Amino acid sequence: MLSKPFSAATLALAASSLVSAQTFSECNPTKKTCPPNPALGSKVDCDFTKGDCGFFGKAVGTDIKHNGNGAEFSISQDSDAPTIRGNKYIFFGRVDVEAQAAPGRGIVTSVVLLSDDLDEIDWEWLGGDAGHVQTNYFSKGDTSVYDRSASHPVAAATTQFHKYSIEWTSSAIVWSIDGQPVRTLASDAAKGGAAFPQTPMQVKLGTWVAGRKDAPEGTVTWAGGRADYSQSPFVGYYKSISIVDYAGKDKPANGGIKEYVYGDQSGSKQSIKIVPGNSDDAVKDRTSSKDGKDDDDDKFSNTKSVEMPPPGRASTTSNEPSASLPAATSAAATSAATPASTPAASNKADTAVAGLPSTSSPRPAPLSTLAASASGTASRVPALSDRLPTSAATSSTNPATLPGSAAAPRHAASLSAALIAFAALLL
Structure with a gap:
């Protein structure tokens, strides 16, 4: 990864306009030819109690301390958004993170898997x-509807460590807490697989302020209110992370993979070419092949980090079959209790595991709906991925879970300094 910060020109472009339903990606393979994605091709384990992990780079401006609790992500003001990002991609795989979320109204902690064409899989606290x-997923940056998020019970998330896992294969995504599956999304449940995340992804970890003074009301409502800095600092911890690349298959790869190349602009898993070789060479190729333009690695160094808001994008179209409860329905959904009238069948499900209630919590679109580049290419600012939710509907049986009213995309957010920094973060 390069150590130079992103340029002022990049920030200016990010701030130049606020475009509704657009996402921020310096090079989206569904729109043009882009550099290959360096492949992890195997497994990496990071113990943050021992210090920085070489697999991750810090966004410019990020100051992370390490102690017995792991990597400390601290927020004391609206502009704080410590973030780190992996320097290689996985093409299906597994991610296990030991984390303790940051406390505080308006503060969000995130684990995000994000691809260049804006497929995304998230955990959010x-x-x-x-x-x-909360769990969420997005396909190709689609923000036409905001009903892909679900909320799951967990004990003392801000004062205790738990292991949060994502296993992502070609057929399903399984989110688990401490080894217990809490949600499964079958590929077929996402528009027959068309809206299922399926392209190589990077892993991003971070915290950000959704309850900023200049944040849209929908975002603030989703986050539980404005941040109260009299209670700061708000500190979250990532103790460890394990990332396994399946390299296009449904089981761990054993190395020998250099990179992943988009063969066309379809954004389908079938279009991804797996190139054998040394993945370290792919990282060098990516950073040395720049043609005078900022590469996404420019925003990261091994010592600093950039402010960035939410992860996540918002969803698929409304005709996507899903067994997850729609907004304003019962909070106790299970795969075994899906009403017969629900369009999704049990074998085509986006469900919570039986016995583990999961409240449907459609979160407004990503904060990534930001800028357009000077070339006219719509850019997206991914939330750690990016989540500037709109006001989400509250479950009638658990109003405290997701306060808010009818969902309405919060695209009219003002572009504060923090948002500008965020825009640069996920290029």
Whole structure:
């Protein structure tokens, strides 16, 4: 990864316009030819109690301390958004993170898997709700509807460590807490697989302020209110992470993979070419093949980090079959209790595991709906991925889970300094 910070020109472009339903990606392979994605091709384990992990780079401006709790992500003001990002991609795989979310109303902690064409898989914690964690996914940056998020019970998320896992294969995504599956999304449940995340992804970890003074009301409502800095610092911890690349298959790869190349602009898993070789060479190729333009690695160094808001994008179209409960329905959904009238069948499900209630919590679109580049290419600012939620509908049986009213995309957010920094973060 390069150590030079992103340029002022990049920031200016990010701030130049606020475009609704657009996402921020310096090079989206579904729109043009882009550099290959360096492949992890095997497994990496990071113990953050021992210090920085070489697999991750810090966004410019990020200051992370390490102690017995791991990597400390601290927030004391609106502009804080410590973030780190892996320097290689996985093409299906597994991610296990030991984390303790940052407390505080308006504070969000995130684990995000994000691809260049804006497929995304997330964990998100709201600091004001220590009893729940949210899961979400997006396909190709689609923000036409905001109903892909779900909320799951977890004990003392802001004061205790838990292991949060994502296993992502060609057929399903399984989110687990401490080894217990809490949600499964079958590929077929996402528009027959068309809206299923399926392209190589990077892993991003970070915290950000959704309850900023200049944040849209929908975002603030989703986050539980404005941040109260009289209670700061708000500190979250990542103790360890394990990342396994399946290299296009449904089991761990054993190395020998250099990179992943988009063969066309379809954004389908079938279009991804797996190139054999040394993945370290791919990283060198990516950073040395720049043609005078900022590469996404420019925003990261091994010592600093950039401010960035939410992860996540918002969803697929409304005709996507899903067994997950729609907004304003019962909070106790299980795969075995899906009403017969629900369009999704049990074998085509986006469900919580039986016995583990999961509240449907459609979160407004990603904060990534930001800028357009000077060339006219729509850019997206991914939330750690990016989540500037709109006001989400509240479950009738658990109004405390997701306060808010009817969902309405919060695309009218003002572009603060923090958002500008964030825009540069996920190029």
